Amino acid sequence: MGQQFGQLDGFRADASGPRVSGHRGARGALPENTIEGFAFCQKIGIASIEFDVVMTKDRVPVVVHNHTLDGALARDAEGLWLPDPGPRVAEMTLAEVRACNVGMANRGTEYGRRFSDQAVLPHAQAPTLDDVLTFAAKPENASLSLLLELKTDPDAPDLAQERAEMVATVVAQVRAAGLVDRTVMHSFDWGILDVARAQAPEMPTSYLSYLPKGLPGEDTDRTVMPSWEEVPASMPKAVVEAGGQMWCPHFLDVTPEGVAEAHALGLVVGTWTVNSVKEINRMIDCGVDSIVTDYPGRVQDCLLRRAAS
Amino acid sequence: MGQQFGQLDGFRADASGPRVSGHRGARGALPENTIEGFAFCQKIGIASIEFDVVMTKDRVPVVVHNHTLDGALARDAEGLWLPDPGPRVAEMTLAEVRACNVGMANRGTEYGRRFSDQAVLPHAQAPTLDDVLTFAAKPENASLSLLLELKTDPDAPDLAQERAEMVATVVAQVRAAGLVDRTVMHSFDWGILDVARAQAPEMPTSYLSYLPKGLPGEDTDRTVMPSWEEVPASMPKAVVEAGGQMWCPHFLDVTPEGVAEAHALGLVVGTWTVNSVKEINRMIDCGVDSIVTDYPGRVQDCLLRRAAS
Numbered sequence: 001m002g003q004q005f006g007q008l009d010g011f012r013a014d015a016s017g018p019r020v021s022g023h024r025g026a027r028g029a030l031p032e033n034t035i036e037g038f039a040f041c042q043k044i045g046i047a048s049i050e051f052d053v054v055m056t057k058d059r060v061p062v063v064v065h066n067h068t069l070d071g072a073l074a075r076d077a078e079g080l081w082l083p084d085p086g087p088r089v090a091e092m093t094l095a096e097v098r099a100c101n102v103g104m105a106n107r108g109t110e111y112g113r114r115f116s117d118q119a120v121l122p123h124a125q126a127p128t129l130d131d132v133l134t135f136a137a138k139p140e141n142a143s144l145s146l147l148l149e150l151k152t153d154p155d156a157p158d159l160a161q162e163r164a165e166m167v168a169t170v171v172a173q174v175r176a177a178g179l180v181d182r183t184v185m186h187s188f189d190w191g192i193l194d195v196a197r198a199q200a201p202e203m204p205t206s207y208l209s210y211l212p213k214g215l216p217g218e219d220t221d222r223t224v225m226p227s228w229e230e231v232p233a234s235m236p237k238a239v240v241e242a243g244g245q246m247w248c249p250h251f252l253d254v255t256p257e258g259v260a261e262a263h264a265l266g267l268v269v270g271t272w273t274v275n276s277v278k279e280i281n282r283m284i285d286c287g288v289d290s291i292v293t294d295y296p297g298r299v300q301d302c303l304l305r306r307a308a309s
Numbered sequence: 310m311g312q313q314f315g316q317l318d319g320f321r322a323d324a325s326g327p328r329v330s331g332h333r334g335a336r337g338a339l340p341e342n343t344i345e346g347f348a349f350c351q352k353i354g355i356a357s358i359e360f361d362v363v364m365t366k367d368r369v370p371v372v373v374h375n376h377t378l379d380g381a382l383a384r385d386a387e388g389l390w391l392p393d394p395g396p397r398v399a400e401m402t403l404a405e406v407r408a409c410n411v412g413m414a415n416r417g418t419e420y421g422r423r424f425s426d427q428a429v430l431p432h433a434q435a436p437t438l439d440d441v442l443t444f445a446a447k448p449e450n451a452s453l454s455l456l457l458e459l460k461t462d463p464d465a466p467d468l469a470q471e472r473a474e475m476v477a478t479v480v481a482q483v484r485a486a487g488l489v490d491r492t493v494m495h496s497f498d499w500g501i502l503d504v505a506r507a508q509a510p511e512m513p514t515s516y517l518s519y520l521p522k523g524l525p526g527e528d529t530d531r532t533v534m535p536s537w538e539e540v541p542a543s544m545p546k547a548v549v550e551a552g553g554q555m556w557c558p559h560f561l562d563v564t565p566e567g568v569a570e571a572h573a574l575g576l577v578v579g580t581w582t583v584n585s586v587k588e589i590n591r592m593i594d595c596g597v598d599s600i601v602t603d604y605p606g607r608v609q610d611c612l613l614r615r616a617a618s
Contacts, residue, residue: 117337
């Protein structure tokens with residue numbers, strides 16, 4: 001398999017089963033992409049956090065899922081919900097992003113009604129990537145691996161330049177924080193992962209995929225993705241050919257055969273976003289390495305029940 | 310009404326509805342009676358934490374719910390589950406209690422299967438009361454009120470002495486921590502609340518009750534309770550006659566009429582342990598002041614949905 005990446009240890013199943021990865025922190029318990037959510041993941045001892053990086057107008061990487069800062073989860077300095085969809089992060093300065101409060105989901109929106117146990121953070125700003133890296137670099141957080149999703153702006157006027165600049169900024173921050181050995185570069189945009197590998201060959205790359213059959217319950221923003229003539233017959237082979245070490249299919253696309261094929265090719269297999277007890281158990285049975293979930297406690301519970309029975 | 314107790318402000322409903330009180334911390338999200346659970350409550354901005362105090366053999370108040378340290382939630386230093394029921398806390402030294410790990414529920418028990426989203430704390434000791442008070446006294450936790458449940462040992466050879474000693478120790482610690490003005494003394498044992506009021510008249514008293522019709526889903530340990538000839542026709546009147554300022558009925562015993570009667574008598578009304586969306590909404594409709602819940606995020610969500618609709 002060529003180069004071995006120690007960063008993948010935090011994403012590879014062991015005798016106790018799959019690793020747990022906190023999706024945008026622990027969105028089932030706390031608002032997404034907040035330091036408090038990431039800290040919750042550390043407290044409960046799971047292996048990794050997954051989070052999303054988008055560039056602001058002043059070219060600061062911030063940890064926000066959508067390319068717009070939406071009224072489903074963000075209020076302005078006066079406490080009023082932003083429009084939904086809201087302004088493009090690429091057209092907001094960091095100061096404008098930081099003026100918003102992302103500590104509560106808006107129950108007047110479909111998004112806000114999806115996570116019915118999600119608590120409130122009275123005051124929470126969207127963290128910068130640097131904030132998350134500073135958090136992760138603290139000694140008490142040394143056990144956390146980072147699944148850093150690069151969200152390439154689909155409206156960038158020059159995609160190649162956008163990718164190169166974004167990767168350069170992100171990689172510089174990861175290196176400066178001393179977190180190269182715990183970070184995996186992760187994206188739907190297979191093209192930006194080429195750039196990431198070229199600029200930072202010491203970090204492994206993780207390839208997100210989903211087959212075009214709709215994503216019930218997902219809120220994936222408009223995303224830069226490969227423009228295949230047709231979807232590859234074997235997604236694991238396509239990931240290996242692209243140069244990846246980790247494959248992250250949507251859980252509806254996961255089969256035991258697909259996982260076995262990926263393992264035979266030397267890939268680590270993560271899957272997202274797995275929230276129901278039924279699908280969590282199916283993913284364990286399929287033999288995936290990592291389960292990315294909004295409910296890390298629920299995945300721990302499923303694993304513990306199996307161990308206890 | 311005589312004396313006004315500022316401590317009750319953290320338990321009294323306001324225009325936004327009832328206050329939220331974290332039952333044993335936030336048991337739906339994190340193991341019960343742990344500092345991490347209490348810290349979660351602070352992060353999400355709820356008004357109060359509820360917790361249980363039991364005395365060890367060496368007369369240290371520890372924050373443990375049952376009078377036994379049970380294999381449903383405690384492992385020994387070797388990682389083996391304790392028996393279930395386990396040893397009596399009153400016959401364990403603090404060191405023996407502290408040698409146990411209470412950071413995970415045992416999924417081989419009924420208790421351990423009840424909270425299916427409860428995450429794991431890899432290493433958690435039962436806190437002493439002093440640990441909890443030290444936590445609460447930190448400036449960042451100044452918004453939290455404390456609902457301190459006194460768990461009188463039902464097997465104490467001399468109940469009067471047991472009550473007097475327990476109250477003396479607990480009150481001394483609350484005073485030393487400077488937390489008299491945020492603490493409410495709370496018990497099923499109405500007799501110990503007499504003692505509490507006599508020793509610490511500056512703290513209000515909260516009277517737990519439930520009518521003898523069984524407690525589905527509750528795991529209340531054998532408890533010292535009043536030995537009425539018959540259950541009072543009006544529990545609010547009984548609480549007032551006993552000298553209390555707060556009444557905490559089980560949610561199945563709550564009616565709009567009972568709450569209105571209690572309010573007319575000047576009582577603050579809290580109710581426990583309210584976990585289902587249906588019952589949370591019923592409690593809000595009944596006009597209770599505080600909702601004690603294992604799922605504080607769920608109660609926040611119910612309140613926010615009502616405000617958004």
